[in-house]
Amino acid sequence: MLRLEGVSAGYGRIAALAEVSLEVREGELVSLIGANGAGKSTTLRTISGLLKLTTGRITLDGKEIGNLPPREILARGIAHCPEGRRVFPHLSVRENLAMGALLRRDRAGIAQDLEAMYARFPRLRERSAQAAGTLSGGEQQMLAIARALMSRPRLVMFDEPSLGLAPSLVEQVFAIVRDIRAAGTTVLMVEQNAMAALQLCDRAYLLETGHVVRSGTGAELLASPDVRDAYLGGAI
Known part of the structure; x- marks a missing residue:
């Protein structure tokens, strides 16, 4: 589905990615892991058009999307949930949700999806008219x-969805990611955990x-002594 x-x-003159090649197959949940500064967030920003690639190709369903404007990449079906939430603080919760549907013209479908979001996240319904900047960190996520x-x-694409959240909320966010994938949406996730x-x-x-x-299944990387020692605190 997606190939780099x-x-x-x-x-500028600082190289953040060097000849990165990876793929995401339709229906998969693929994770990018590594230390701070490894290039994980930069990878997502390059895919979504926020950062220009200098060499290489990015394709979606075999069609080149590298260096397209972010608006066009969103229109082709790739959404980016950024690190740090980046909600519009002075807009209401409802207005923030409407911004997510900015390129859509199907009003009935938008209304249906808005109701679905309120059903999935009841707290957002309660805070619908509230300025997004006044929400808690978990609510903003x-x-x-x-x-x-x-x-x-x-x-x-999720960039550090658990960052800065209490442990109980972290589990809730990961459950949401699992549900999104189970519902048929392909997921590419950067996660420090x-x-x-x-x-x-x-x-x-x-x-x-x-x-x-290194690449492989989640189980293969979990079983790797090098990965365990460097990124999992030696946990098995």
Whole structure:
């Protein structure tokens, strides 16, 4: 479904990705793991058009999407739920959700999906008219996820969905990610909690300093002594 071939990208003269190749098959949940600064978030930003690739190709269903405008990539079915939630703080919860459907024209479908988001996240219904910036961190994360889903994506990319959340909320967020995948949406997830990410995913890629250094099923990476020692605190 999604394929990166030899993708390099960076920030000015700073190279952040170096010939990264990976693929996401339709219906999969794929995780990107690695230390801070490894290039995980940069990979998602490059896929979604927020960062220009300097070499390589990105294709969706075999069609080139590398360096397309973010609006066009969203229109083709890829939604990006960014690190740090990035809700529009001065807009209401309802207005934030409407922004997720900005490119859609099916009003009946939008209304139906809005109701579905309120059913899935009852707290958002309660806070519908409240400014998003006044929500708790957990509520903002729920809003960011729901906003991404309002575009009806075929592939949704989550960047550190558990970051800064209380343990009880972390489990809730991971359960939501599982449900989204179970409902048929393909998922590409960056997650600092490598143990949870590997337990959750079908396959994973390990990035170090902008390079893919290992890939395999979640179970294979969990069983790797090198991965356990470096990223899982030696846990088995």
